[in-house]
Amino acid sequence: MFIEMTRGGSDIYDILTHLTFMYIEAEKIRKNSLDIRNRKNRSWLMLESFIQDIEEGKEVNIEVGFTYLNTILGRTYDEISNAYLRFEKSAEVNNLFSVTYWLGKLSMEEYLTQVDREITFSPALRESLGNHIYGEAWANNIKKTLWENHLFDRPIHIISANLHSVMNCFYAKSAPIKKIKFEHPEQFAEALSLDNNADLRQIVMKHALQSGMIQLSDTSGTNIGVQIFDTAKLQTKMLPVELHFKEKETKDMPVIIVMDYAFGEQAYETMDELLKPYLLEGEKKHMRIKSINIMGKAGILEGGKGDIMIPTAHVFEGTADNYPFENAIKSKDFENSNLGVYEGTMITVLGTSLQNKDILTYFSKSSWKAVGLEMEGAHYQKAIQAAAKIRKNIDPDVKLRYAYYASDNPLETGSTLASGSLGLDGVKPTYLITLEMLKGCLHG
Numbered sequence: 196m197f198i199e200m201t202r203g204g205s206d207i208y209d210i211l212t213h214l215t216f217m218y219i220e221a222e223k224i225r226k227n228s229l230d231i232r233n234r235k236n237r238s239w240l241m242l243e244s245f246i247q248d249i250e251e252g253k254e255v256n257i258e259v260g261f262t263y264l265n266t267i268l269g270r271t272y273d274e275i276s277n278a279y280l281r282f283e284k285s286a287e288v289n290n291l292f293s294v295t296y297w298l299g300k301l302s303m304e305e306y307l308t309q310v311d312r313e314i315t316f317s318p319a320l321r322e323s324l325g326n327h328i329y330g331e332a333w334a335n336n337i338k339k340t341l342w343e344n345h346l347f348d349r350p351i352h353i354i355s356a357n358l359h360s361v362m363n364c365f366y367a368k369s370a371p372i373k374k375i376k377f378e379h380p381e382q383f384a385e386a387l388s389l390d391n392n393a394d395l396r397q398i399v400m401k402h403a404l405q406s407g408m409i410q411l412s413d414t415s416g417t418n419i420g421v422q423i424f425d426t427a428k429l430q431t432k433m434l435p436v437e438l439h440f441k442e443k444e445t446k447d448m449p450v451i452i453v454m455d456y457a458f459g460e461q462a463y464e465t466m467d468e469l470l471k472p473y474l475l476e477g478e479k480k481h482m483r484i485k486s487i488n489i490m491g492k493a494g495i496l497e498g499g500k501g502d503i504m505i506p507t508a509h510v511f512e513g514t515a516d517n518y519p520f521e522n523a524i525k526s527k528d529f530e531n532s533n534l535g536v537y538e539g540t541m542i543t544v545l546g547t548s549l550q551n552k553d554i555l556t557y558f559s560k561s562s563w564k565a566v567g568l569e570m571e572g573a574h575y576q577k578a579i580q581a582a583a584k585i586r587k588n589i590d591p592d593v594k595l596r597y598a599y600y601a602s603d604n605p606l607e608t609g610s611t612l613a614s615g616s617l618g619l620d621g622v623k624p625t626y627l628i629t630l631e632m633l634k635g636c637l638h639g
Contacts (some may be wrong), residue, residue, distance in 0.1 A: 224299035238266040329416040334468035352636040356490040360629040369433035370402040424451040462571035470582035486594035488632040493569035495601035496559040501620040502535035504599040509572035518576040537566040543573035600624035
């Protein structure tokens with residue numbers, strides 16, 4: 196198999212994770228297409244003929260083709276039909292019939308002839324790995340926007356999180372919404388998160404953009420959106436009382452950069468580039484970074500869904516790399532939350548499908564005393580420590596705040612970080628963490 200570079204921001208672990216998922220599906224296709232004597236069954240033979248007709252430009256009956264996939268993929272007719280339509284909407288991938296056929300064919304050939312699988316990475320991909328082509332353009336766009344909006348010299352706080360919780364905390368209360376009475380951020384966020392309230396989310400977004408929020412749509416290839424908040428433009432009386440917000444002179448009012456989640460090596464690339472000085476007409480301009488705040492979803496090793504993890508160190512799975520640090524967020528900050536709160540080491544894993552229960556048990560029960568596993572902590576911390584302690588691009592005593600909410604417990608359920616949406620279970624910890632980080636940004 197030959198792997199081309201198709202988008203920015205991928206790293207080797209992302210690619211291997213996706214390949215793992217694909218080959219797991221390939222094995223399922225093979226098992227559903229061979230009988231107990233390793234002979235191709237009727238469904239596979241019909242799919243082979245169907246693919247040949249497509250390649251020769253002959254007319255085919257798509258509905259009949261769905262019946263072949265029905266058996267080979269082990270899915271219902273409706274699921275096959277819906278998947279086919281989703282593939283058809285994308286111009287970047289082959290149709291569902293071709294993907295199924297070639298995955299199955301490759302797996303069969305390997306199984307029947309015992310030929311080892313070989314993966315070759317394209318020169319473009321090999322060249323891009325480790326070179327911050329996309330991250331540099333992404334970070335420079337942020338710095339350029341800060342400079343053009345006269346925000347560059349203000350105290351700056353960086354938050355890695357979703358692109359709705361900070362916005363909702365700042366603007367939901369003042370948004371022109373009559374359908375929901377605002378009582379506190381968590382209650383309001385639960386209402387906004389409902390599928391039938393998409394119109395209300397748009398109202399909050401429009402209000403935020405009209406009230407000082409700057410939204411940067413990514414064009415660099417990182418696929419990481421950014422929001423910039425000038426707190427000098429916030430309506431103090433319309434903020435959640437939990438923030439205890441007090442106005443200062445404009446020059447001392449913080450500017451908050453919220454960047455969408457980054458995963459794996461992409462977290463290092465984006466943070467490393469963001470913390471570098473801005474080169475303007477040959478002169479280096481350093482930002483006044485006051486704090487860096489990382490919120491994310493993680494697998495918990497003690498506790499359950501919706502609980503909170505407070506890391507004191509990040510350990511990179513499969514290496515000797517470990518990054519202890521002083522976390523400005525403490526477990527006592529959530530002592531009245533009625534949620535489980537666990538403080539300790541976090542394991543930064545290589546990929547969602549590359550976890551091993553024995554290894555996770557070791558990390559949890561041994562002297563590492565790990566409380567959870569995530570995908571970006573060690574990468575972020577590596578970039579932060581380099582910028583603060585070695586390159587001196589930011590204050591060596593920059594405040595760090597890390598907190599994660601639990602998606603599931605892989606030791607109990609076999610789930611991974613790839614598990615689905617938390618739904619309402621994720622609202623409470625998300626907003627408790629967001630408010631705690633914002634309090635630190637506004638008063639730190």
